[in-house]
Amino acid sequence: LRALGPEFEDIEEMAFQAMRIKEEITLSNYLIQVGGRERYYDVKITPFWDADKLMLRGVIITLDDVTERVSLEKERKKQEKLAALGEMAARVAHELRNPISVLGGFIKRLEKNADNPEARERYINIIKDEILRLENIVNEILDFSREPRSLEFTYFNINKLINDVYILLEEKVREKNILFNFETDAEEITVYAEYSRMKQVIINLLQNAIEATPKDGKILVETRIKLDKIVVSIWNEGTPIDKETAEKLFTPFFTTKVHGTGLGLAICKKIVEDEHKGKIYHESTEDGNKFVVELPKPEVQPSSVE
Ligand SMILES: Nc1ncnc2c1ncn2[C@@H]1O[C@H](COP(=O)(O)OP(=O)(O)O)[C@@H](O)[C@H]1O
Ligand SMILES: [Mg+2]
Known part of the structure; x- marks a missing residue:
């Protein structure tokens, strides 16, 4: 042999x-x-x-x-990947077509009303907004399709990150007069993760929560220490998501919003599950929705973290 x-x-x-x-x-x-x-x-x-x-x-x-069988299998996998890529390209094109045609329409109107300063300003503002929206869509798509670059994992206090995100979105919480509550098992809960990527996750989830909460409604953010994991959950008052919709939540481009890209949760899933080996899922509650992020508990808790 x-x-x-x-x-x-x-x-x-x-x-x-x-x-x-x-x-x-x-x-x-x-x-x-x-x-x-x-x-x-x-x-x-x-x-x-x-x-x-x-x-x-x-x-x-x-x-x-069985070389033949193995190479057929490989070929099939490649075809599947290509098909998924084609589908993704079609969705991206569709997603970009709307704002582009809106832009085209308003540029025409701008030309017709060139000597009406009021109309001009209004149209220019709409055009600016649409360009901003295009930019957001493109950034989200890039963020979603990016190969996981080498991530810089560090130990940090997840509660501090949540506080940082809250400050970013505080204005919107106030605008809707939302009652925001935060509960935690400990002042300092250390996770081992990439700070900026996890921040993106919490921003996306909190943003969704704020958008879904009715005026004067409630949001509850919790951080918990479990046996082998750290659990962050974001609950908001609102209409519980039905089962059929719940199945599509994390699918790229799934959105029920007029100006949504439907990439927020897909990005969250990629960051939490692919990059951090954690879990993310949705739970409907009696009077709202909860999104739960589970991260592996770091093995050694360093004595002091930022
Ligand atoms: N907290 C929430 N409450 C109710 N529905 C939600 C919540 N978060 C997400 N969703 C639903 O999931 C969809 C996808 O969310 P997301 O991926 O962030 O994309 P987008 O916010 O651009 O629509 C939303 O359009 C909405 O229908
Ligand atoms: Mg979103």
Whole structure:
């Protein structure tokens, strides 16, 4: 076996193992380089006995060339990826078409009313707003499609981050006269995460909560320490999301808002689950909605954090 190549050393090792445990061992899609070319095999190692089933005589090794099957499977995965990419491109194009055609319309009106200063100012303001909206959409799409760059994880107090975000959005909370409450298990709750990415998550969730809360409604943010995780939840008063909608919440471009991009929650999911190995989910409550972020609890809690 050894003479056949280094890959066969492993097979030899497993042949001995099969003899030791006296049971058949199977491997599927086992990669072997044959003359510089990659081939895949289903490998079966079967112990065989002498006639009266008393003595183990050796093993039978069968190699089944399944390279064809493996490459078909690879091709199918590639096609699926391409299809998903195509779908994404179609949605992006659709998302950008509206503000662009709005812009076109207002530029025409601006031309017609060039000598009416009042109309001019109004149209210019609308155009400015639409450009800002386009810029936001493009930024969110970039944020969503970006390959996870090397993330700079640090230890920090998640409560401080929430406070920073609150200050950013305080004005909107006041405008709607929302009663904002914050509850925590401890003043300092250390997480090991990328500060700016987690800040993006909390901004997106709190922004959604503020938008969904009726005037004079309530928002409750909680940070909890569990056995093996840190849990941040953002609850807001409002109409509970129905089951059918709930299934689509984290899908890119799903939105029920006239000017929404539907990328906020998709970005949150990517950051929390792909980048931080945590979990994010939605729960409907009797009179509102709760979004929960779970982060792995850091193993060592450094004595002092920022
Ligand atoms: N706190 C919330 N209460 C009710 N619905 C929400 C809440 N957060 C998100 N949603 C729903 O999920 C959709 C997607 O949210 P998101 O991905 O942030 O995109 P966007 O805010 O641009 O619509 C929203 O359009 C809304 O229908
Ligand atoms: Mg949003």
